[in-house]
Amino acid sequence: xxxxxxxxxxxxxxxxxxxxxxxxxxxxxxxxxxxxxxxxxxxxxxxxxxxxxxxxxxxxxxxxxxxxxxxxxxxxxxxxxxxxxxxxxxxxxxxxxxxxxxxxxxxxxxxxxxxxxxxxxxxxxxxxxxxxxxxxxxxxxxxxxxxxxxxxxxxxxxx
Numbered sequence: 001x002x003x004x005x006x007x008x009x010x011x012x013x014x015x016x017x018x019x020x021x022x023x024x025x026x027x028x029x030x031x032x033x034x035x036x037x038x039x040x041x042x043x044x045x046x047x048x049x050x051x052x053x054x055x056x057x058x059x060x061x062x063x064x065x066x067x068x069x070x071x072x073x074x075x076x077x078x079x080x081x082x083x084x085x086x087x088x089x090x091x092x093x094x095x096x097x098x099x100x101x102x103x104x105x106x107x108x109x110x111x112x113x114x115x116x117x118x119x120x121x122x123x124x125x126x127x128x129x130x131x132x133x134x135x136x137x138x139x140x141x142x143x144x145x146x147x148x149x150x151x152x153x154x155x156x157x158x159x
Contacts, residue, residue, distance in 0.1 A: 008111070011111055011114050011115075012108065012114065014114075014118060015108065015114045015117055015118055015121075018117075018118050018121035018122055018125065019096070019100070019101075019121055021121070021122075021125045022093075022096050022121045022124045022125045022128070023093075023096070023097060024125075025124075025125050025128035025129045025132060026065060026089065026093040026096075026097075026128050028128070028129070028132045029065065029089065029093075029128050029131055029132040029135070030063075030064075030065050030068055031061075032132050032135035032136055032139065033065070033068035033069065033072055033135065034057070034060035034061055034063065034068060035135075035139050036072060036076065036135055036138055036139050036142070037060055037068065037071060037072055037075065038053070038056065038057055038060060039139055039142040039143070039146065040072075040075045040076060040142070041056065041075075042146060043142060043145065043146055065089075065090050065093055065094075066090055066094070069086050069087065069090050072086075073086075076138070082131075082134070085127070085131055086131065088127075089124075089127055089128050089131055092124050092127075093124075093128070096121070096124060104117060
C-alpha cells in the first residue's frame with residue numbers, strides 16, 4: 001500500500017512537471033511574439049527613441065498570448081498553416097491554464113488518467129516549443145536584416 005502511494009506521488013509530480021513545461025513553452029512563445037513585433041516596428045521606423053522602444057516593449061511583455069497573436073497577424077506574413085498553429089496553441093494554452101485541471105480532475109486520481117494527461121501536455125509542449133523555435137528563426141532573420149546581428153554576437157562572445 002505504501003509503495004503504491006509513493007508511485008502515485010511520483011507520477012503526480014511528473015504530471016505537474018509536464019504542466020509546468022507546457023506553461024513555460026507557452027510563455028516562451030509569448031516572449032518570441034513580443035520580440036518579433038518589436039523588430040518589425042524597428043524595421044518600419046515606428047520606434048523613434050530608446051525610451052519609446054523601452055515603453056513599447058514593456059507594454060508588449062504585459063500583453064496576453066491572444067493579444068500578441070492577433071496583433072502580429074497584421075504585421076507578419078505567416079503562412080496559413082502557421083496562422084492555424086498559432087491560433088491552436090493560443091486556444092490550447094488558454095484551456096491548459098484556465099480549465100485543464102478543473103475538467104480533468106478525475107483523471108488525476110488514476111495512473112492511466114495521469115498518463116493520458118502527461119501525453120497531452122507533452123504534445124502541447126512540443127507544439128509550442130516548435131512554434132517558438134520557428135519564431136526565433138524569423139527574429140534572427142530580422143536581426144540580420146536590421147544589421148543588429150553583430151550586436152548579438154558581441155554580447156554572446158566570451159570576454
